Amino acid sequence: MHQKLPKEIDPLRLAQNGLKLAGQLAVTEMPRLLQSLVSNEGIVDVDIAFDVDEVHTPFMRGEFTTTISMTCERCMKEMKVDLDVHCLLAMVTNERKIEGLAEQYDPWLLENSDDVLLSSVIEDELILALPLVPRHDEACLPASEWSSADEMAEEIEEKVSPFAVLATLKTKK
Numbered sequence: 001m002h003q004k005l006p007k008e009i010d011p012l013r014l015a016q017n018g019l020k021l022a023g024q025l026a027v028t029e030m031p032r033l034l035q036s037l038v039s040n041e042g043i044v045d046v047d048i049a050f051d052v053d054e055v056h057t058p059f060m061r062g063e064f065t066t067t068i069s070m071t072c073e074r075c076m077k078e079m080k081v082d083l084d085v086h087c088l089l090a091m092v093t094n095e096r097k098i099e100g101l102a103e104q105y106d107p108w109l110l111e112n113s114d115d116v117l118l119s120s121v122i123e124d125e126l127i128l129a130l131p132l133v134p135r136h137d138e139a140c141l142p143a144s145e146w147s148s149a150d151e152m153a154e155e156i157e158e159k160v161s162p163f164a165v166l167a168t169l170k171t172k173k
């Protein structure tokens, strides 16, 4: 049974109860995500299942889809970006348990038993899925007008190591 999206959740309890949540959230509820967007418009479709696996690991499987607006780094005009994020997060109550997780999981560290702001969890996943250097798929400027910014953007893309991405995952709250 699907319920409306609560503002705050107790993830461990939801996992014990095998609860599913579905609903919509506005990007205006995600201030950190908004910093990367050029428009406050955007609705995130949220579909989440909480459960416990066969080795008793509580987890959350989520799918978040939305269309947001970012600035194209090439032509500096607004562009639409479709996001379809799938995540599988295993809840751990202490950092030492992260190592023992089955490899399909990303760790979700719950350091205390406080309720968690649901929008913030979803926001983290969406931020990780944002394109590093958003650019229109089509040649939005003639090649002769491509700025040096475009070349710089390519350099940035090359410099971001996968380990940096991993590091952000591991510090997820």
Ligand SMILES: [Zn+2]
Residues within 6 Å of the ligand: 072, 073, 074, 075, 076, 077, 079, 135, 136, 140, 141
């Ligand atoms: Zn463009």
